[in-house]
Amino acid sequence: MSKIKETSTNFANKQALADHCSEVYASIILGGQWSIAICSWLANGKLRYCELKKSLPNITERMLSLQLRKLEDHKIISRSVFAGVPPRVEYELTAIGYELVPIIKMLESWGEKHKKCMD
Amino acid sequence: MSKIKETSTNFANKQALADHCSEVYASIILGGQWSIAICSWLANGKLRYCELKKSLPNITERMLSLQLRKLEDHKIISRSVFAGVPPRVEYELTAIGYELVPIIKMLESWGEKHKKCMD
DNA sequence: TAGGATACTATAAAAAATGTTAGTATGTCT
DNA sequence: AGACATACTAACATTTTTTATAGTATCCTA
Numbered sequence: 001m002s003k004i005k006e007t008s009t010n011f012a013n014k015q016a017l018a019d020h021c022s023e024v025y026a027s028i029i030l031g032g033q034w035s036i037a038i039c040s041w042l043a044n045g046k047l048r049y050c051e052l053k054k055s056l057p058n059i060t061e062r063m064l065s066l067q068l069r070k071l072e073d074h075k076i077i078s079r080s081v082f083a084g085v086p087p088r089v090e091y092e093l094t095a096i097g098y099e100l101v102p103i104i105k106m107l108e109s110w111g112e113k114h115k116k117c118m119d
Numbered sequence: 120m121s122k123i124k125e126t127s128t129n130f131a132n133k134q135a136l137a138d139h140c141s142e143v144y145a146s147i148i149l150g151g152q153w154s155i156a157i158c159s160w161l162a163n164g165k166l167r168y169c170e171l172k173k174s175l176p177n178i179t180e181r182m183l184s185l186q187l188r189k190l191e192d193h194k195i196i197s198r199s200v201f202a203g204v205p206p207r208v209e210y211e212l213t214a215i216g217y218e219l220v221p222i223i224k225m226l227e228s229w230g231e232k233h234k235k236c237m238d
Numbered sequence: 239t240a241g242g243a244t245a246c247t248a249t250a251a252a253a254a255a256t257g258t259t260a261g262t263a264t265g266t267c268t
Numbered sequence: 269a270g271a272c273a274t275a276c277t278a279a280c281a282t283t284t285t286t287t288a289t290a291g292t293a294t295c296c297t298a
Contacts, residue, residue, distance in 0.1 A: 008253060010152075010286055013177050017156055022230030023223050027155050029233070033129075033256070036146050037136055049275055058132050060257060065276060075236055085265040086274035096229075096236050103225050104142050110218060111141030114148070117194055117215050127283060129256055152286070168245055179287060184246060204295040205244035 029074050034059055034067045036104060039093065042077060043101045046092035076100070148193050153178055153186045155223060158212065161196060162220045165211035195219070 004011055018025035030036055034056060041047060041055050053064055068091060071077045076097040082088040093100075123130055137144035149155055153175060160166060160174050172183055187210060190196045195216040201207040212219075 003254080005253065008287090009177075010253060013152065013286085016177060017152075021156055021159060021227070022234065023159060023227040024156050024230075026226040026230035026233065027149070029230075030146070031150060033132065033136070037140055037143050040140060040142060050273085053275095058128075058135060061276070062258085062278095063256065066256090074233075081275095085263090086272095087264085087276090089275060096233055099229060099232070103222065103229060106222050106225065107145040108140070108142040110215075110222060111143075111145035111148075113218070114145065114193075114215055115141065122284080124283065127257090129283060132256085169243085172245095179289095180246070181248090181288090182286065185286090200245095204293095205242095206246090206294085208245060 029076070030100075032067055032070065034063060035071060036107075038067055038071065039076070039097065039100055040104055042091060042093045042097070043104065046090045049089050049091070052091065071097075148195070149219075151186055151189065153182060154190060155226075157186055157190065158195070158216065158219055159223055161210060161212045161216070162223065165209045168208050168210070171210065190216075 014028060018028055030039075037056060038052060041052060047055070049064070049068075052068075053059065053061070056064070068077065068079070072079050072091075075094055077091050078094050080090045080092070082090070133147060137147055149158075156175060157171060160171060166174070168183070168187075171187075172178065172180070175183070187196065187198070191198050191210075194213055196210050197213050199209045199211070201209070
């Protein structure tokens with residue numbers, strides 16, 4: 001499933017860093033172009049696949065799927081399928097996922113402030 | 120200086136996301152394999168280039184330079200050169216850099232907790 | 239005089255992440 | 269009958285990030 005090469009130096013470095021520093025571990029989980037944006041949208045409640053897609057206008061379906069799957073594997077979001085036609089799939093933050101929300105909010109206000117520094 | 124292609128879709132997507140969400144903007148700045156680890160080490164005070172190198176055993180000098188330069192460009196760390204032989208260069212978090220420290224601490228405790236969830 | 243310490247840079251290659259395009263199944267609506 | 273909506277996956281291409289290796293300059297010490 002994962003395409004990463006477990007013999008690479010990069011893999012070893014990530015592992016070593018993540019083992020030593022939980023903050024790096026966290027940042028690896030949250031890394032990826034769209035993960036934080038997805039979590040931000042889900043912070044207000046569950047959303048369907050197509051709703052997420054609309055919220056992130058330029059995301060491709062492939063990236064959306066990949067990121068959702070990754071977040072799901074890390075138990076940050078949960079996935080519920082409702083049978084029927086057309087099918088319906090809802091994504092929602094898990095308990096540990098909701099605990100990210102204050103961190104994301106802090107990142108947001110830090111980002112705002114930082115933008116002003118850079119002017 | 121930067122090698123990124125400003126005509127790529129990836130570049131456009133990053134821009135758009137960063138414009139809309141300051142939390143994504145922040146995560147882009149802090150992204151990169153070693154940035155958070157470097158900030159973590161600097162949280163306790165200034166360090167020299169070679170001290171950082173020792174703290175991050177597997178980093179290559181190239182990566183260390185690149186990440187330091189990136190953090191410096193984003194005004195998260197400052198660089199002070201002390202002439203002499205051998206030369207001496209010290210890196211330190213800036214004011215806005217220090218404001219990351221509580222966020223990093225939160226990420227750290229979230230990471231700890233998350234690790235337990237995954238067992 | 240050879241080697242070490244410091245703080246880097248250059249070039250190339252490998253690996254990882256992201257984007258493009260096309261396709262699946264199923265039942266409703268027109 | 270044909271288009272549409274949903275929630276995806278597969279194969280491939282491109283871009284970005286990271287690693288590998290080697291080299292720079294200066295002065296001090298052995």
